[in-house]
Amino acid sequence: MSMDAVFKALSDPSRRQLLDRLHDHNGQTLNDLCSGLEMTRQAVTKHLAILEAANLVATRKQGREKLHFINPVPINDIAERWIGKFERGRLKALAELKRNLEREEP
Amino acid sequence: MSMDAVFKALSDPSRRQLLDRLHDHNGQTLNDLCSGLEMTRQAVTKHLAILEAANLVATRKQGREKLHFINPVPINDIAERWIGKFERGRLKALAELKRNLEREEP
DNA sequence: TTGACATGCAACCAAATGGTTGCCTATAAA
């Protein structure tokens, strides 16, 4: 699974909003997810396709409806593999940052 | 600080690469950061400006050089505020996801 | 079976994005 697709998918506020909605109430249909949004259904469809391609959302067809479920694994992977790297030694880096910036400044 | 700017800044592979480089060796000049990249200096300048606007990178001028330092705080904030939300109950959500997807499938 | 509802597909559009080239400014060094 490409980490780039996940980052790209998360970079749009509308898509993060959709993830938030699924986090609040998992297993919604497309129309459920559209309700109250300032977007056409087709726009939401596109966003969901991007989230699905990034493996952040999984779907299941049930009759004429399509149910959407959030998949926490890729988000967790980013937290573990990528953010974790910057976390380690965070306080040290922050202290170093302040020290470096303050050299030769008022 | 806008969380959206941070997500947007992190969505580009070149910018994540620059952060990686600063993580490896902090306090580099613009030319340091350009060396060996398949990009013009001006492209790197633009990326660094975006990272700086998102508060992911801080700079200090030293003579005719400009030193760049990574700031771990916004990344940490995202981990805490946003990813943390999806982390909580991750295993439960994953089990639920599998259960939902497997209903009525081979 | 026919109408209503849920979703899919494709063409199109404006704006944002990532990149380039060319030139200008400022500082260090010869």
Add this chain to the structure above:
DNA sequence: TTTATAGGCAACCATTTGGTTGCATGTCAA
């Protein structure tokens, strides 16, 4: 005081992106 080096600014360009409208397909219910 030249000259080379580090960086800044601006115009321009192609592609991607987020969105729309219009129409097609599939499924449930009367």
